[in-house]
Amino acid sequence: MTESEIRTKLWIAGEWVDSASGSTFAVHNPATNELLAEVQEGRSEDIDRAVGAARAALASAEWRDINPHDRSRLLWKLADLIEENADELATLETRDNGKPYFESRRVDLPSVVENFRYFAGMADKVHGSTIPVAGPFLNYTLREPVGVVGCIIPWNFPLPQAAWKVAPALACGNTVVLKPAEQTPLTALRLGELATEAGFPAGVLNVVPGFGETAGAELVRHPGVDAIAFTGSTPVGKIVMREAAETLKKVSLELGGKSPNVVFADADLKAAVRGASTGIFYGKGEVCAAGSRVLVERSAYEGFVEALAARAEQMTVGDPMEKTTRLGAIVSEEQLDRVMSYVEAGKSEGAKLVKGGDRVTVDGKGNFMTATVFADVDAGMKIAQEEIFGPVAAVIPFEDVDDAIAKANDTIYGLAAGVWTRDIGKAHRFAHEVQAGTVWVNTYNQYDSASPFGGYKQSGFSRDLGYGAALDKYTQTKSVWVAVDG
Ligand code: ADP
Numbered sequence: 001m002t003e004s005e006i007r008t009k010l011w012i013a014g015e016w017v018d019s020a021s022g023s024t025f026a027v028h029n030p031a032t033n034e035l036l037a038e039v040q041e042g043r044s045e046d047i048d049r050a051v052g053a054a055r056a057a058l059a060s061a062e063w064r065d066i067n068p069h070d071r072s073r074l075l076w077k078l079a080d081l082i083e084e085n086a087d088e089l090a091t092l093e094t095r096d097n098g099k100p101y102f103e104s105r106r107v108d109l110p111s112v113v114e115n116f117r118y119f120a121g122m123a124d125k126v127h128g129s130t131i132p133v134a135g136p137f138l139n140y141t142l143r144e145p146v147g148v149v150g151c152i153i154p155w156n157f158p159l160p161q162a163a164w165k166v167a168p169a170l171a172c173g174n175t176v177v178l179k180p181a182e183q184t185p186l187t188a189l190r191l192g193e194l195a196t197e198a199g200f201p202a203g204v205l206n207v208v209p210g211f212g213e214t215a216g217a218e219l220v221r222h223p224g225v226d227a228i229a230f231t232g233s234t235p236v237g238k239i240v241m242r243e244a245a246e247t248l249k250k251v252s253l254e255l256g257g258k259s260p261n262v263v264f265a266d267a268d269l270k271a272a273v274r275g276a277s278t279g280i281f282y283g284k285g286e287v288c289a290a291g292s293r294v295l296v297e298r299s300a301y302e303g304f305v306e307a308l309a310a311r312a313e314q315m316t317v318g319d320p321m322e323k324t325t326r327l328g329a330i331v332s333e334e335q336l337d338r339v340m341s342y343v344e345a346g347k348s349e350g351a352k353l354v355k356g357g358d359r360v361t362v363d364g365k366g367n368f369m370t371a372t373v374f375a376d377v378d379a380g381m382k383i384a385q386e387e388i389f390g391p392v393a394a395v396i397p398f399e400d401v402d403d404a405i406a407k408a409n410d411t412i413y414g415l416a417a418g419v420w421t422r423d424i425g426k427a428h429r430f431a432h433e434v435q436a437g438t439v440w441v442n443t444y445n446q447y448d449s450a451s452p453f454g455g456y457k458q459s460g461f462s463r464d465l466g467y468g469a470a471l472d473k474y475t476q477t478k479s480v481w482v483a484v485d486g
Contacts, residue, residue, distance in 0.1 A: 006092070008039045010046055010209070011192030013053035014202030020045035025182060025211070030098035030329035031320050031366040039185055042210035044218045047177065050206040051224040054148040054175040057203030063175065068124035075120035075171060078198040083113045085194065089187055093159055094320045096184045098329030098367070099283060101321050111447065112163040115465075118449035119167035122467055126172055126475060136485035143475040145173035146250055147226030150219040152212075152240070153188070154232045155181035155331050156286040156389075162188045165229045166195075166205060168470035177225065178207045179216050181232075183331050185209035212236065223247050229473065230254070231288070234387070234413070234458050252462030252473050254288065254454050256387040257415030260408035261291030261444060262398075262430065265300040267420035271442065273304065276393065277311040279418060279444040281371050284328055285391035286335075288459075289416035291444055293377075293384060294395045295407055301397045305375045308395065309355040315371035315391070319362055327391060329366045336367040339390030343372060346383040351394070352376045379410050387413070401426055405433045414456030418444045437463070 008024075009016035019040040029036045042050070057063050082089065090105035097104075128141030149169045153161040162178060169176050180188035185207075192207035208215055212232075220228055220243045227250040230240050234255040244251045261279045263272045279291025296304045318325035330336040336359065343357045356372035369391065377384050377394040384394050398404045408417055408430075417436040421427050431439045437455045440446060447453060452466035463469035 006037045006186060007189040007193060008037045009189075010040050010042055010050070011189055011207040012046070012050045013056075013206065014196045019043065020049070027096065027183070027185065028332070029095050030331050031095075031362065033333065033366060036095055037186065039209050042179070042208035042215040044214065046208055046210070047215055047218040047222060050177045050208045051148060051219075051222050053203035053206050054177050055224050057201055058145070058148060058175045060201060060203075062201045063173075063204055068126070071171070071173065072120045072123035074199050075116050075123055075167060078195055078200070079113045079116035079120060081194045081198055082109070082116065082191075085190070086113070089159060089190060092186050092190065094328070096186045097155060097158060098320055098331055100325045100328045102323065103283065103328075108157060108160050112159050115160070115163040115449045116167045119171040119470065122168065122470060123171040125467075126471065128477065136483060138482040138484050140480050142478040142480060143172070143471060144478055146474055146476050147174060148224060149174045149176050149227045149229055149474065150222070150225040151176055151178045152216050152219065152228065152230045152232065153178070153180055155183040156283060156288070158184040159187040159191065161231055162191055164464045165231075166191070169229065169474045170200070170204065172470065172474035174474055175204045176206065177219060178205065179219055180207065180209055182209065182211050217243060220244050220249070221246065225249060227251070227474075231464075234460075237460055253460035254462075254464055255415075255458065255460040256413060257288050257290065257455065257459050258293055258385065258387055258411045258413045259289050259291050259416040259418070259436065260293045260295050260411075260434070261418040262295045262404050262408055262420065263297065263300065263304060264404070264419070264421040264423070264426060265297040266422050268422065268442070269300060269304065269307070272420035273307040273311060275418060275420060275442075275444045276308055277315075280393040281312065281315050281327065281391050282445060284330060286331060286389050287445075289438065289445065290389075291416075291418050292388060292392065292394060293411075294393050295398050295404055296395060297404070298397045298399055305354060305373070305395050308393065309373045312355040312371035312373050312393075317360055317362065317368050317370060327368070327371055329362075329368055330390060331367070333367050335389070336369060339369060339388055339392065342383055342386070342388045342390070342392060346374045346377070346381065346392070346394070349381045349383070351378075351381060351383060356391075379407055385411065401429065405430060409433075409435050412458040415454075415459035416440070
């Protein structure tokens with residue numbers, strides 16, 4: 001793909017348009033820090049224009065009265081187009097985000113296609129119920145679209161995150177204004193264009209790149225937006241919730257995490273080491289559900305730390321387009337600085353750096369670091385409490401089941417958790433007592449469009465994925481009473 005083929009304008013009402021101010025922002029390839037594109041910067045006026053287009057599409061007979069089977073076909077067609085353009089989209093994603101190409105092409109893209117197909121299947125199954133009530137009445141409910149949904153997404157899984165929100169929102173008959181992260185707007189723009197090519201009416205999906213404090217904040221404040229579906233950091237989630245209160249928007253928040261990956265001594269330890277390694281190093285650790293706290297039972301602790309360090313050593317840092325690369329480029333220089341500041345904090349607070357912790361370059365360029373393992377981490381240390389969002393594991397010992405559960409829950413977050421044991425009773429007890437929206441038993445990082453994903457505590461509320469969660473999030477219920485005593 002040549003630079004001139006990269007889409008850099010705003011996608012509003014089925015057309016490429018320049019931003020009202022004419023200003024642009026630079027998007028860099030984190031593997032080289034070279035300029036990838038100058039993208040039109042959406043601001044208040046542009047958000048207003050996109051919301052106008054989404055409102056008009058919502059009211060149009062073409063979308064409002066569409067036969068649900070046709071809505072389903074449109075989503076399926078969009079999935080087909082994503083599949084046909086998967087090489088291009090994966091290349092764009094890797095160049096924009098820095099993740100290894102095999103992750104974009106073999107993991108992200110197939111999951112995005114599957115996501116659109118799953119929600120294509122939902123589109124003609126959005127229905128209410130008939131409810132027995134007292135008196136001579138027929139009572140039934142309608143599941144109606146919420147309206148215009150503002151989707152705000154982060155930079156770690158740009159296309160999958162867009163799909164997680166856009167697919168169910170459209171399946172339920174809403175229209176969307178999507179604001180991708182300023183670091184990674186490119187695949188979202190292409191998605192907007194493909195939706196129109198699939199046959200979605202103009203204005204049903206609009207894509208406006210821009211900065212959080214301007215474009216994102218404006219979307220949250222705009223009175224023409226009925227709901228905000230947000231994925232991002234916990235501090236920004238709090239701002240979004242406060243700002244959305246003014247117009248009482250329906251808000252859903254999928255936020256940060258400090259997820260525990262708990263290994264009992266009776267586990268298949270080889271599998272647990274592999275699971276702990278993917279849990280924290282997959283996606284450069286820029287994963288909200290990353291298993292960043294690896295809790296290991298004392299009797300297995302020492303050997304486990306050694307084995308995890310050996311796996312960290314195998315996480316080859318390299319050009320994200322190379323097949324052998326396992327750890328791509330950290331998304332930006334700023335993010336790399338942040339992650340490295342946590343490495344320094346770990347050292348100065350007295351944790352033992354057993355592997356990695358180095359900032360490196362590839363061919364003299366880019367934002368790279370080595371896979372990092374800290375041992376002898378105390379639960380109170382910064383690296384055990386704060387979300388790092390990088391390939392840094394904090395390995396913490398525990399004594400028994402009670403201690404494991406207490407330590408697992410010793411966090412403001414509650415996004416996900418893993419547990420490794422051959423004792424089924426222990427596994428279920430952990431699954432019941434851990435405060436997390438997802439629990440993986442003898443596995444980690446499993447996702448499926450059919451299974452809800454989201455947080456407890458300060459990891460947010462509401463869920464992405466899954467039929468029931470989508471119905472809650474992207475529809476509103478109308479109760480209809482009909483007198484039948486006539
Ligand atoms: P991250 O740490 O992943 O960058 P952020 O929460 O900062 O997470 O960003 C996630 C998304 O939220 C991005 O699209 C960003 O532009 C947007 N965002 C940031 N600040 C705000 C804000 N004040 N209002 C709305 N959206 C915002």
